[in-house]
Amino acid sequence: MLRLTLLGTGAAGGVPLYGCECPACKRATEHPTFERKPCSAMVEWGNGSAKERLLIDAGLMDLHSRFPAETYHGFLLTHFHVDHVQGLFHLRWGTASPIPVWCPPDDQGCADLLKHSGCLNFLPTMTHGEPENINGLRVTPLQMAHSRPTFGYLLEYGVKNIAYLTDTDGLPENTLSFLSELPPLDALIVDCSFPPDHSGRNHNNINTVTQIYLDLAPKRLIITHLGHDLDAWLMEHGVPEWLEIGRDGMTV
Amino acid sequence: MLRLTLLGTGAAGGVPLYGCECPACKRATEHPTFERKPCSAMVEWGNGSAKERLLIDAGLMDLHSRFPAETYHGFLLTHFHVDHVQGLFHLRWGTASPIPVWCPPDDQGCADLLKHSGCLNFLPTMTHGEPENINGLRVTPLQMAHSRPTFGYLLEYGVKNIAYLTDTDGLPENTLSFLSELPPLDALIVDCSFPPDHSGRNHNNINTVTQIYLDLAPKRLIITHLGHDLDAWLMEHGVPEWLEIGRDGMTV
Numbered sequence: 077m078l079r080l081t082l083l084g085t086g087a088a089g090g091v092p093l094y095g096c097e098c099p100a101c102k103r104a105t106e107h108p109t110f111e112r113k114p115c116s117a118m119v120e121w122g123n124g125s126a127k128e129r130l131l132i133d134a135g136l137m138d139l140h141s142r143f144p145a146e147t148y149h150g151f152l153l154t155h156f157h158v159d160h161v162q163g164l165f166h167l168r169w170g171t172a173s174p175i176p177v178w179c180p181p182d183d184q185g186c187a188d189l190l191k192h193s194g195c196l197n198f199l200p201t202m203t204h205g206e207p208e209n210i211n212g213l214r215v216t217p218l219q220m221a222h223s224r225p226t227f228g229y230l231l232e233y234g235v236k237n238i239a240y241l242t243d244t245d246g247l248p249e250n251t252l253s254f255l256s257e258l259p260p261l262d263a264l265i266v267d268c269s270f271p272p273d274h275s276g277r278n279h280n281n282i283n284t285v286t287q288i289y290l291d292l293a294p295k296r297l298i299i300t301h302l303g304h305d306l307d308a309w310l311m312e313h314g315v316p317e318w319l320e321i322g323r324d325g326m327t328v
Numbered sequence: 329m330l331r332l333t334l335l336g337t338g339a340a341g342g343v344p345l346y347g348c349e350c351p352a353c354k355r356a357t358e359h360p361t362f363e364r365k366p367c368s369a370m371v372e373w374g375n376g377s378a379k380e381r382l383l384i385d386a387g388l389m390d391l392h393s394r395f396p397a398e399t400y401h402g403f404l405l406t407h408f409h410v411d412h413v414q415g416l417f418h419l420r421w422g423t424a425s426p427i428p429v430w431c432p433p434d435d436q437g438c439a440d441l442l443k444h445s446g447c448l449n450f451l452p453t454m455t456h457g458e459p460e461n462i463n464g465l466r467v468t469p470l471q472m473a474h475s476r477p478t479f480g481y482l483l484e485y486g487v488k489n490i491a492y493l494t495d496t497d498g499l500p501e502n503t504l505s506f507l508s509e510l511p512p513l514d515a516l517i518v519d520c521s522f523p524p525d526h527s528g529r530n531h532n533n534i535n536t537v538t539q540i541y542l543d544l545a546p547k548r549l550i551i552t553h554l555g556h557d558l559d560a561w562l563m564e565h566g567v568p569e570w571l572e573i574g575r576d577g578m579t580v
Binding site for chain 1: 340341342345346347348366389390392396397398410411414415417418419420421422423424425438439440446447
């Protein structure tokens with residue numbers, strides 16, 4: 077068994093955005109099923125025991141109450157932007173057993189998180205393309221194109237594989253060639269923050285995601301890290317048949 | 329009317345502390361009335377309109393949902409430690425009208441909060457002992473003894489006054505002499521993180537608070553910013569009659 081649950085599918089600020097009354101934010105206020113919390117996920121494998129469960133990123137503000145100590149094995153961080161780690165600030169002061177944290181090389185960390193790590197055990201940083209075995213799950217970090225050192229992760233268990241690639245603007249050449257040499261991915265979860273032709277940097281828009289789809293031809297492609305502008309655009313436009321819109325709580 | 333509501337009365341990590349099973353944390357898990365969220369407060373004056381409401385510190389993780397845009401005037405920050413500002417990371421990306429933020433002089437801020445301030449309007453920093461008039465409320469910043477530049481605040485409206493002094497280890501001489509020259513305070517809300525004789529720095533323990541009570545003789549003294557160790561100690565020991573234990577939701 078290899079299963080990934082999208083815990084949050086929103087860009088920084090989420091949907092609804094604080095104080096915003098655009099159609100997408102209004103809809104999310106009225107119908108919580110359209111809310112988007114900070115982009116994060118849970119991966120489970122094998123028998124799905126606590127040892128076989130990792131949280132990818134930690135931006136959920138209620139992380140400490142949603143995931144009590146000992147109900148998961150540790151964290152895989154994509155990078156240290158605050159919307160991906162803010163749930164750790166409170167939780168770290170706990171007296172729980174040390175919680176392993178895998179992360180990309182970034183000495184800055186976020187605020188005082190590395191200096192006062194509390195019950196978090198930041199492990200030696202991983203290297204692009206070099207897999208680690210975490211309690212039976214094969215995890216390969218892949219370089220992303222972002223303003224801070226950032227890893228996407230290829231997750232493999234048995235014959236199934238899922239790539240989780242966020243935050244990124246396109247894919248760097250080394251990551252593209254690594255993934256191109258694999259058989260088609262069972263599922264690709266990928267950053268798509270903006271409508272087509274949006275000039276925002278550091279994140280994909282619909283056009284860059286289309287190019288990634290053409291390059292890699294995964295069996296399923298699901299977008300995450302959506303901003304409210306993209307949600308508003310999607311309310312007006314259709315999407316191509318190959319593109320699935322991620323939702324908080326969706327399981328892959 | 330001058331009213332202060334304690335929104336959170338906990339030290340960093342709160343009570344219950346993540347993964348902890350001490351008597352105080354067990355009690356708070358079983359009876360949410362004993363929970364302590366990150367130390368913060370709301371002050372209301374005059375008619376209590378949205379313009380007459382300030383939030384003191386912003387450590388609540390659900391700040392954005394508890395306080396929608398336009399339901400308060402702005403923030404008074406005591407300092408930039410992450411447990412006092414973490415609720416702003418998510419909220420700042422909103423499209424709300426600029427929200428005024430008063431704070432002590434500290435160019436570092438916290439993570440990228442000052443660099444990417446979004447809808448927050450960080451005002452020119454205040455000066456110890458120099459009052460500002462905020463929509464009729466007289467607010468005087470007072471220097472605290474802490475590891476980062478930190479202000480307590482004297483709040484005055486009509487004939488009533490309340491001092492909110494956290495985070496601090498004792499009181500610096502200039503603050504003590506400023507407050508000593510006033511008539512006795514109606515209420516003093518003060519940092520008390522640790523049991524007596526606890527050697528933790530940067531915060532008061534029961535002994536330092538006793539000294540502050542003897543120095544200032546306020547009409548009421550209420551402790552806030554309690555750690556789980558102090559809560560466990562309080563479950564075993566009585567408190568002197570002059571000392572009130574703050575609770576989340578308590579109104580002064």
